[in-house]
Amino acid sequence: MGNSSNKKRKVAQKAIEYVKDGMVLGLGSGSTMYWVLEELGQRVQSGLNIQGIPSSVKTQKLAKEFGIPLTDFSHVQELDLAIDGADEIDPEFRLIKGGGGSLLREKIVDVAANKFIVVADDTKLVNQLGSYPLPIEVVRFGWETTKDRVESLGCKALLREENGEPFVTNNHQYILDCHFNQIEKPHTLHNQLKSMVGVIETGLFLDMVDLVIVGREQEVTVLEKEELI
Numbered sequence: 001m002g003n004s005s006n007k008k009r010k011v012a013q014k015a016i017e018y019v020k021d022g023m024v025l026g027l028g029s030g031s032t033m034y035w036v037l038e039e040l041g042q043r044v045q046s047g048l049n050i051q052g053i054p055s056s057v058k059t060q061k062l063a064k065e066f067g068i069p070l071t072d073f074s075h076v077q078e079l080d081l082a083i084d085g086a087d088e089i090d091p092e093f094r095l096i097k098g099g100g101g102s103l104l105r106e107k108i109v110d111v112a113a114n115k116f117i118v119v120a121d122d123t124k125l126v127n128q129l130g131s132y133p134l135p136i137e138v139v140r141f142g143w144e145t146t147k148d149r150v151e152s153l154g155c156k157a158l159l160r161e162e163n164g165e166p167f168v169t170n171n172h173q174y175i176l177d178c179h180f181n182q183i184e185k186p187h188t189l190h191n192q193l194k195s196m197v198g199v200i201e202t203g204l205f206l207d208m209v210d211l212v213i214v215g216r217e218q219e220v221t222v223l224e225k226e227e228l229i
Ligand SMILES: O=C(CO)[C@H](O)[C@H](O)COP(=O)(O)O
Pocket: 028, 029, 030, 031, 032, 033, 084, 085, 086, 087, 096, 097, 098, 099, 100, 101, 102, 103, 106
């Protein structure tokens, strides 16, 4: 197993300690979550009674493969715990997410949880958000005009592509990756973007996170907000 996978597996094992019998879980997306799902699947095989709501089609497929029972928002509206990855984490636990293109469903799932734990390796910790291009989900129709509006905020916005074609989200929409380099006021930026016609959701996850579990070379650390500031 590579160094990076080893870190992710250790983070996953730590995160699973917060899962209790009977919980309904929000299941995030990404490569760190792969290990969380694998660990969860093993616990389920050993008798752990949980249900999950997946935040992407990929996570749904993996969860099924690992034998994790699933439910949906027509059956439960409140989740006990959500576990999800991140692309950047700042000292105030503000996140950039959406590297895998699942930001809208992730936000719907993560915000519905009573507790939200982020799982990541130490490369995701930053002093200021923005080096990682901010993904935003936009309506396909007229995305070119939405892009112009978004760029008026001072970024370069690139339509995400996959195999030479526009990347299509699980909600059948597009992603613009917005290169701001530095995001000084995440709340202001989020509100400005959300007020633009054509923008569905931003990858800024603000005021949501309770704990961050970080995989480092030698150890796994659990961060509470005040430890980072
Ligand atoms: O936001 C996400 C997908 O939309 C992921 O959580 C984020 O990209 C982190 O993924 P990884 O664990 O592979 O680094």
